[in-house]
Amino acid sequence: MAYSKAPITFNGSSNQILIPFGYIRKADIYVGIGEEEPYSPIYNGTELTWLSTNIAVVPGAVLPNGTKGLVYRSTQMIETATLQPSNYDHAALNNALLRQLYLVQEALDHPQGPKGDPGSDGDDGLPGTNGTNGSRWTRGTTAPSNGSGNIGDFYLRTTNGDVYEKTGVSTWTVVTNIVGPAGSGSGDMVKSVYDTDNDGKVNSAVAADSVPWSGVSGKPSTFTPSAHTHPTSEVTGLDAALAAKASTASVAAKADTTYVDAGLATKADDAATTAALAGKAPNAKAVPTGGTTGQVLKKNSNVDNDVGWGSSASGGWQFIEDVVLGADAARITSTVSLSGYKAFRVTLIHALPATNTQKLVQQVSTDNGSTFVNSFNNGSTVGLDSTPSDNSTNAGLITSGGVSNNATTGGVSGTIEYRQINPGTSRLRFHGMLHNHGDGINVLYVESASAYAALTNIAFKFESGNVKAGARFILEGIV
Structure with a gap:
């Protein structure tokens, strides 16, 4: 199933074509003539004659009956409006969300990617039958x-x-004998032959007792001494040298600190040093302590070295993080705190349940991910496909139908934007558009009924079971 392209066949009577999918600008529509790529010629939507929003006419002479072609959409990566907390434009927001959805659809319509990694080994087979007994x-x-x-x-x-x-x-039949023929030798070597002096050693061993040092093979070239001690008398000249040295009593007598104390008396003490340094300029290269993740150094005044930590300048969307599940997990969630962001948005790509068909649930955390609750379970209302529902029985659900765990369906993809001007004192709002490949498009509009605590994390899970590995979660924010 394609979301952004469709084959066409001309009937020979006119060059009229049908555009069977949505688009933001006519300039995003293209018509290629031919059986397959590369198409030639290719017409842009600005060159077509438009009879209605989904019917147009290709320029030039009427093409012969049966001529093949392809109509397709290529959405441009541009912003139609800059979204600021003080400039909340619903039309611009919808176009921005549609653009994100169309880009996801066009990515899904690309040719199949390279073959994935081999799957895990299958179960062991049943034991085979016993073989025939071998010889014993x-x-x-x-x-x-x-x-x-x-x-x-x-x-x-x-x-x-x-x-x-x-x-x-x-x-039983004799088949061979393993005893060899008798040897040709005779006699035995007795002690009188190998120990002629009867000293209990083989004659050759006696000779080894008197081998000269030069005749010993395999000996080391150096010998590392082991730890040991010697009395002073065994060291030549040591006792005489020590007798000429000063005695312990003589050394103690010379340890008079009079002159040392007098010299120190003229030096500044710690209190005087501290007073002398008071009011002096700090090291110009010093970086102030403190600060939190994401803050930057800012000038507090025009005075040199007067700097401190602060939030970055407000403006457009800033990238926060990109999370891809490497294995099945209970939820896919942000790991960077959302504290300090007045607005943020999540782009969810290919979210599937690990087992069975489940509805998608949105969760939030206000304690840096220690605990998660289904979103807006504090009595607020949730708009799903423009139909509010009681949050006490449908808390956090953001797809109207179940999402299949079949990887070929693509799961859920789309973008949701969240805004909270004054966390803890103002309501939290979010708009979004999700495409459930097994259920269609879900348009979301939510506003909490009362002030909502500042969020630190946003997450998505399914009603039961895990989120399948491969789901992707891209987070952006506005300070």
């Missing part, structure tokens, strides 16, 4: 009994080296 070896000092073993088994008679194979139900 046994041994003993006598011949095997006819009733022992199974056909194909082997038996070793250890007393003579005979090897038997079970060739019948009650038959």
Whole structure:
């Protein structure tokens, strides 16, 4: 299903075409002639003759019957109005929201992307049937009994080296012998030969006891000494050298601090130093302490070094963060605090439930994400498709129908804008437009019934179960 393009076939009687989808400007509409890309020629909507909002005529001679083409939309990435808290223009807001929706639809109509990562391994198969028993070896000092073993088994008679194979139900057959022929040598090496002096050592070992140092192989080139001590008498000249040194009593007598104390008496104490430094200019390169995330250094006055932390200048939309779920999660939420923003907007892309078909629920937090509640569950009213509903039974729901967990449907995509001029003392409002690929477009208009506490986080979840991995959440704000 395409949201921003449609094939056309000319009938040979006129060049009239139908534009079956919405658009913001006629300049966003294009008509290409041909079977497939690249189309030629291509006409812009400003070159067409418009008979109505969705019927136009391609210029030039009437094309032959059966000529193929494509009509498609390419929405321009421009703002039709600058939205400020003091300039709340509903028409400009709707155009801005439509532009965001159309851009999402056109992105969905692009060709299929590259193949994804392989899926997880499947379940293990059922165990196979048992195989045929293999041969088994046994041994003993006598011949095997006819009733022992199974056909194909082997038996070793250890007393003579005979090897038997079970060739019948009650038959063992000798198939080989593992004892080799007798050797040609004779005799034995006795002690009188290898220890001629009867000292309990092999003659060669006695020779090893007197090997010269040069004959030892594999010895290290250096030897690291281990920790040890020596008396002073073992160090040549040490006792005589120490006797010529001053005694401990002599050293103590010279430790007179009279002159040191007199010198220190002329120096400034801590109090005098502090008084002398009072009123002096601080280090010009110092950065003031304090401040919070997102604040900037600002001049407090025209005096040098008079700087402090403050909010950035107010203006257009500022990017805050881009969140993409790497795994299924209970909700997709902002992680940066919304404190200090008078307005913010969320663009939600491809939000699907992990299991079953669920309706989408909006949640808010006023304690930096420690707890979340379904939005406007304090008695306010929620406008869904221009029909208010009682929040006590429908708290936080922002899709009128269920969202399928089938990835091919695309889930929910769209943009919602929120405004709160004075958090804690004014009502909170939001407008939005969401496209549920299984249910259609949901237009939202919400205003809380009374003052609403300052929000710190905004989140989206489904009625039950998790949000599927891959959902994307782009957050922007106005200070």
